[in-house]
Amino acid sequence: MTSLPAVRPASGGTSRVAAVDPAAFERELTDLALAGAGWPELLARLTAATGRATRLLTADGAVLAGGHARGGLSRACAEAAQHHPAARVRTQDGWTARAVPARAGGRVAALLLIAAPAAEAHVALARAAVTALLIESVRRSATGASRFGDGAGLIGALRSGAGDAAGDGDGVRLAASRFGLDLDRPHCAAALAYTGRHTRTWATALSWLERPVEQHGERAFTLVADADDLTRTRERLELTLGAGTVLAASGPDSTLAGGYATSFAEAAALLAHLSRAGTSAQLPFADAGLLQLLLAVPGSRLAYFVRHHLGPVLDRPELLATLRLWLASGGSRQVVSEQLHLHRNSVGYRVGQLKTLLGVDPVDPGSSAVLHAALVAMDLLNEGESPYSERVLTAADGSS
Known part of the structure; x- marks a missing residue:
């Protein structure tokens, strides 16, 4: 747990603050909030009553009101403050305060900071302000949820990372709750692809899933609870579309706090790999093997790895195909010969070339093992579905 800096005892003005009745103050601020007062006005009223500056932060420490963008808390410090009634904290711009968790049900929705020195009388008024601040939070959440519109808007927001931004989280949660989803619990991003010809039926089948879905032609994105839920989703689609016509892949478990953007990007990468490999209809992240590691590597590093180990044959597709089958068959000249329709002597000649060129x-x-990893990395880069932006492979002759 992150240590929290000490705050000096309050001095001056405490007796005046103690004369303010917290219950009456809470009613006053609640009436203001119900009348439409926003966070700035509510915080200004609290500051006037306590003589202390105030700030409102998200549960993970980002500034919502009362300060500038760099005046929040680190995520670790914010998480520690959530478990204390009035933790002593220091913001990232050096401001010392006491943090009062604003709880909505069993969840900490925000942190209210009141500047040090702050006595218990100051903290009591800060606690009295929580209800009013939460009323405004609910109002903003409802407005934020409308930004995401239908299920496609919600999934699009999660894919782009918009739901991770300060102030968006509650709106995303509310939008998700309409589909029975609790995004504070882990879910997996899922990517789906239809390989058949009945595209209108595909769109209809997606609409029957009773979960948020974003469709892009023959591909679609949604959320699943786990690998079993991914299987059920794929099989349900195939009941309408026909067996073997749907491919499905999922990314790692995520929560709203952890972000879904990477999970969706990795699900899309696994789906692209699945489409190319053609070996199965489904690939959950938990079963992705080597891809689990390679997906986490920036594209520039993958490209370097591929060039270093396969560079001399990157512009020789016939040698790459031979190498791929040679490794997959455990060095069987017979298998490579049959798969590539080559004479066994031709296979031996190509393997000799590989030894010479690759060293x-x-x-x-x-x-x-290294060559297999390089081939998988090359596939990720060539499929253009790496979660990272770098996509350049350079062949031995310098071409890209």
Whole structure:
């Protein structure tokens, strides 16, 4: 747990503040909030009553009102403050205060900071202001939820990371609750693809899923609880569209606090890999093996790895195809010969070329593992579905 800096005891004005009845003050601010007063006005009234500056932060420490953008708390400090009745904190701009958690049900919706030195009388008035601040929070959440419109808008916001921005979280939660989703509990981003010809039926089948879905032609995105839920979703779609016509992949577990953008990007990358490989209809992140690691590597590093280990043959598709089958078959000349329709001697000649150009023996266990990883990394980059923006592979002759 993050240590919280000490705050000096309050001095001066405490007796005047103590004379203010917290219950009456709470009623006053609640009436203001119900009449439409926003956070700035409510905080100004609290500051006038206590003689102390105030700030309102999100539960993870971002500034909502009463300060500038860099005047919040680190996520670790904010999380520690959530578990204390009036934690002593220091903001990122050096402001010392006591933090009062604003709870909505069992969840901390915000942190109210009152400047040090702050005695218990100051803290009592800060607590009295919480109800009014939450009323405004609910009003803003309802307005924010309307920004996401239908299920497609909600999923689009999560994919773009808009739901992670300060002030958006409550709106996203409210929009998700309309579909029975609690985004504070882990969910997996899911990417779906239709391989058939009945595109209108595909759109209809997606609308029957009773969950938020964003469709982009033959691809679609949604949320699932786990790998079993991914299977159920795919099978339900195939009841309408036909067996074997839907591909499905999922990203790692995420929560709203952790962000869904990366999970959706990785689900899309796994879906692209699944489409290319054609070996199965479904690929949950938990079963992705080596891809779990490679998806977390920036594209520039992947490109370097590929160039370093495959550079001399990047412009030789026939050698890449031979290498891929050679590794997949454990070095079986017969399998490669049958799959590529080559004479066994031609396979031997190509393997000899690979050894010469790459400088390693593909049969060697250590070399084969590295070469396999390089081929998978190359596929990720060529599919253009890496969660990162760098997508450049340079062949031996310098072409991209």
